[in-house]
Amino acid sequence: MDVIEAEEGTTRFFVPRQDSGHAFPPGTGRIFYNRRMELNRDATVLLASVLNPREYLDAMGATGARGIRVASECGIPVTINDRDPEAVELIRKNAALADLQVEVTGMNIHTLLSCRRFDAVDLDPFGSPAPFCDSAIRGTLRYLMVTATDTAPLCGAHKKAGIRRYFAHPVNTEYHAETGLRTLLGFVVREAVKYDRGIRPLFCFSREHYVRAHFLLENGAGRADTAVARIGYIHQCTGCPDRTEQHGILPVCGPCRSCGSPTVPIGPLWLGPVQDPGILAAMLDRLPDHVLNTGRELGSLLHTLRDELPTSSFYDYHVLAKRGKVSPPPIDEVIAGIRDAGFRAGRTHYSGTGIRTDAPWQLIMSVLTGE
Template structure:
């Protein structure tokens, strides 16, 4: 535990390893810095959105977050929340991990960063037990190894109305179709194995989380979603509403492709426009790499389409001459009155509301 790692405004006792695994004495994964950066940006933006999302209240508890970090690992996420979120936006922060001697370890990190020990409520127990015993939270971050499934039920029950549930899934091989059987068992849907598999997998994950919410009449609407590297990440806004629950169910659909059936998946939006705008206003807190990724998502969020075109796949076999530049293709579609954006799901994809034959026209015309 001797060496020190720095991320954002925080230092922790730990190791920066190229390859991480669950047997590490303290789990710290540098690749997930962006995941934590985006969480901080979203919480910063969301706390300014009371008028849009959250019930107006003079009660301090309802205007600042009661945060739960049930699978905290090194604790870096909670430490960064405390240091980087605006003064007053955290009401309480509850940090838990099952690793032995967790309290001692986390207290050393709190001290290392000159933070106040009393501002962290530390637990060392099973995450489900921790959530079940709680009085409820406004923000719960489920960031497990692999699937979030074991923690969804207790997290959703502990989620307050107008609260946010953040979910990470790293079992992308199931969600993206390498193991269809595993996807059916774990996510109750048939995955797709083609160029849109990451978007499709993300939508499978969203529906699964929503189904758990529906049991408790909690409508979980995705407000910010993405797939990156080896993981998927979705932030849901919770509204206690039977009507909204029924509307969610209506947006769960199958996809029929070449006479095979895939899904069901969430067919609604992956991002909320108001939240994206609020995040854009705060985005200067991000470093260059995270900002680039966020800007791409913000651009893509304007196209309310399911799926995207893979330009290389479309061009295959039919192209006469060289592939036009992406910029040329996109300008052509815009000049024909359509919306268009690159997509974070694929470096060779474009999201657009233009019909396929128009995209092909620009590819195949000489």
């Protein structure tokens, strides 16, 4: 295997030499490593240092970069698994390079998690984590961490694939990045509650081509019922920007309250909070202690997440400005205008032109048009 050294955080490890003439991601037979996921791995390291799980399973390790970093930069006992024998060989080599006592296994994740449980389990598959969530929930004692790179199915661009993977109705709105994340969380709830377990999201975000979610699994039928109570739908109007939120496992559809047009249900979605403010605060506190290449971006993401209003969707004010036939002013002016009218308003990490607010869309429109 032709490898080169890479460095993330304070950890060095070998990765396959990327063939520049090769399409990315590399084809089969190569072990996967994507430098663009460094912030995702930095976030894992920071969160793991805050949660301090008894042990951490990097269930789909590839190069093992994520697990090796958690072991080396957080001092947490780590197991790294991959079903690919070439990956296992590289993970062993990387554990030796870092001089770490890491357990390395070469099993199918379903087999591994049918016979063992870990305090924290990390799922980082190619594409959708949906086929692995059941095994992961059975094999997780407390913390489940999930990456999904199938944003097109989650966000409604590939509707049939979204329905197959998540048994949900995704719709490609301007806030699809958020409904994608909430669809994934809704799916995880459905996978967890059949075992009388609930979930509490700790730190979740959507970025570039992926969604990353971290949650605490809580045991007991009561916790499961609480999680189910946070499931519901967003009903998006087909004729105007209006949308309403509805809790419940079944969608109850009706015409738009603003214009009377038909609405379309998006979901089932997790409508509850997607962050734990205490965890975000602890991560921000701990950030200066870690050497992270993406530290600045990660800090800025954490600040934005901390300040996001707890609405279940947001408005893209450029879309509203286009509808109102006005050119969009700077976002801070719009936010200030909404606040001056007595509503709460703020930015969102999902989009640079997104505004979260408890104001109706007509109020944003009047701030934009001055009418």
